Amino acid sequence: MFILVNLKAYPCDPVEVATAARDVAEDSDVRIAVSPQAADLRRVADTGVETWAQHVDPNDYGSHTGSTLAEAVAEAGAEGTLVNHSEKRMKLADIDGSVRAAERAGLETCVCANNPAQIGAVAALGPDSVAVEPPELIGGDDSVASADPDIVRDAVEAAANVDEDVEVFCGAGISTGDDVEAAGDLGATGILLASGVAKADDPRAALENLVEPL
Ligand SMILES: O=C[C@H](O)COP(=O)(O)O
Numbered sequence: 001m002f003i004l005v006n007l008k009a010y011p012c013d014p015v016e017v018a019t020a021a022r023d024v025a026e027d028s029d030v031r032i033a034v035s036p037q038a039a040d041l042r043r044v045a046d047t048g049v050e051t052w053a054q055h056v057d058p059n060d061y062g063s064h065t066g067s068t069l070a071e072a073v074a075e076a077g078a079e080g081t082l083v084n085h086s087e088k089r090m091k092l093a094d095i096d097g098s099v100r101a102a103e104r105a106g107l108e109t110c111v112c113a114n115n116p117a118q119i120g121a122v123a124a125l126g127p128d129s130v131a132v133e134p135p136e137l138i139g140g141d142d143s144v145a146s147a148d149p150d151i152v153r154d155a156v157e158a159a160a161n162v163d164e165d166v167e168v169f170c171g172a173g174i175s176t177g178d179d180v181e182a183a184g185d186l187g188a189t190g191i192l193l194a195s196g197v198a199k200a201d202d203p204r205a206a207l208e209n210l211v212e213p214l
């Protein structure tokens with residue numbers, strides 16, 4: 001099981017979370033990555049934790065003011081990137097462009113989508129993984145694995161119907177090891193989560209709890 005911690009724009013200390021994630025990953029042998037704001041990528045990567053960008057734009061080098069270049073985030077230490085998060089939605093053509101840009105830069109990709117139909121569409125673009133996240137459950141207390149288990153099962157099926165090599169993650173409201181275990185039982189091979197760690201009083205304890213059953 002892969003645990004991908006998206007720090008979004010929460011006012012947490014990215015290095016504190018990254019250091020805790022690195023230690024918990026080492027102690028538990030569970031793969032854990034941290035996805036900070038673009039400006040914090042280098043500091044987070046320097047802790048030694050697996051580091052992901054939250055977004056890359058579809059463009060290559062050139063006259064693209066304000067863009068987040070895949071090559072630049074890779075140079076800053078990112079090994080992967082999210083694409084099309086629910087809070088950073090993109091058109092299908094641009095999702096395709098961002099996946100291609102990430103591939104050029106050697107970044108692993110996880111394309112987010114709201115529902116199984118969208119999961120099938122983005123799986124067709126050939127990312128390494130997709131993540132299903134019902135928007136109404138993001139940031140809440142109810143785990144997608146218990147509040148809407150069918151969306152996870154159906155997303156796993158939708159991706160497999162298109163490309164069996166695409167991994168399926170799920171996210172929204174996941175904050176405990178029991179939630180992670182339940183998601184795994186539904187067929188998810190990774191978890192995308194944010195507030196359960198980024199807003200926790202003790203991020204290290206939150207991470208330890210997440211990996212406890214694994
Ligand atoms: O990227 C993470 C997801 O949007 C889930 O966020 P959440 O764990 O705060 O519900």
